[in-house]
Amino acid sequence: MIEIEKIENFISMTKVDYNNYKEFLKNRNYVIVENVKLEIGRNWKIKEFEPKHFELETTNVWSFPNRGKWATHYLNSKYRGNWAPQVVRNLLIRYTKEGDWVLDPFVGSGTTLIEAKLLRRNAIGIDINYEAVILTLDRLNFDMPPNLLENDKKPIIEVYVGDARNLDKIENESIDFIAAHPPYVDIIGYSKNSNSKIDGDLSKIHSVEDFCIEMKKVAKEMYRVLKPHKFCAILIGDTRRKKYHIPISFKVLNVFLEVGFKLKEDIIKIQHRMKTTPLWVKRSKELNFLLLQYEHLFVFEK
Numbered sequence: 001m002i003e004i005e006k007i008e009n010f011i012s013m014t015k016v017d018y019n020n021y022k023e024f025l026k027n028r029n030y031v032i033v034e035n036v037k038l039e040i041g042r043n044w045k046i047k048e049f050e051p052k053h054f055e056l057e058t059t060n061v062w063s064f065p066n067r068g069k070w071a072t073h074y075l076n077s078k079y080r081g082n083w084a085p086q087v088v089r090n091l092l093i094r095y096t097k098e099g100d101w102v103l104d105p106f107v108g109s110g111t112t113l114i115e116a117k118l119l120r121r122n123a124i125g126i127d128i129n130y131e132a133v134i135l136t137l138d139r140l141n142f143d144m145p146p147n148l149l150e151n152d153k154k155p156i157i158e159v160y161v162g163d164a165r166n167l168d169k170i171e172n173e174s175i176d177f178i179a180a181h182p183p184y185v186d187i188i189g190y191s192k193n194s195n196s197k198i199d200g201d202l203s204k205i206h207s208v209e210d211f212c213i214e215m216k217k218v219a220k221e222m223y224r225v226l227k228p229h230k231f232c233a234i235l236i237g238d239t240r241r242k243k244y245h246i247p248i249s250f251k252v253l254n255v256f257l258e259v260g261f262k263l264k265e266d267i268i269k270i271q272h273r274m275k276t277t278p279l280w281v282k283r284s285k286e287l288n289f290l291l292l293q294y295e296h297l298f299v300f301e302k
């Protein structure tokens with residue numbers, strides 16, 4: 001494990017590189033995130049580096065019944081709550097150009113960075129969970145085919161263990177686009193199987209009010225590092241407690257508006273194949289409520 005500095009209440013961003021990854025592999029060839037074991041360290045076979053059929057979305061309702069499997073995305077279907085590569089591809093193509101700097105402060109299994117690499121955007125990924133960071137490095141460990149490398153120019157991709165509330169290694173107004181997919185309060189406990197629940201993991205928070213206080217710190221940091229007039233996207237869903245709809249998304253939307261972002265798009269992202277569905281189907285019949293089947297993908301402009 002690497003040494004991590006702490007500044008006030010937050011950990012400082014600490015770069016994790018392939019030497020750290022190789023060290024990790026000496027002890028084990030898997031990571032555990034939430035209660036899922038994911039294998040790492042193999043020489044992964046890649047059949048296709050790009051989606052077979054891809055069309056840029058043109059409306060504000062997005063639905064991807066099958067999560068994309070190109071490049072190393074196919075290895076991550078078991079990572080709970082990861083977003084579809086089609087979401088990221090749409091965002092990166094619409095809001096960035098080659099050579100831009102993209103930031104994902106909740107990088108998880110690395111979906112955003114894999115897409116950034118394939119689309120030749122430079123990128124920074126951060127996660128509070130060291131295991132997720134190691135997983136991301138593993139999924140980025142592939143050579144690009146020559147047809148995707150223009151003039152041999154490789155994108156720069158950096159991965160850090162860190163806290164989205166403290167982007168201390170990133171300069172003011174240096175980022176061209178932010179793609180953020182935080183936990184939805186404690187619906188999925190990302191560090192629940194760690195020896196000690198990870199300090200700073202926002203998925204340990206149950207109260208929506210407390211979650212929004214912490215998300216405001218994230219939003220302020222995102223606002224600081226983003227260049228003026230550039231865009232930031234955040235995917236966030238709601239939940240149901242007892243029989244009531246808890247609008248996490250609208251509360252988080254408000255937080256982003258309060259720190260100064262302007263809402264450019266509110267995209268409805270249809271959810272497919274949720275792991276918890278059988279339990280919720282039973283409860284929805286007993287308590288007579290509708291099943292939640294969408295998330296909001298808010299796009300903001302600074």
Ligand SMILES: C[S@@+](CC[C@H](N)C(=O)[O-])C[C@H]1O[C@@H](n2cnc3c(N)ncnc32)[C@H](O)[C@@H]1O
Binds near residue numbers: 105109
């Ligand atoms: C919804 S997942 C992101 C999944 C990602 N989009 C993907 O495709 O794999 C949320 C991630 O946020 C991380 N996280 C929780 N609290 C954090 C914090 N304070 N700073 C940075 N990452 C955090 C969790 O470890 C988890 O990997």
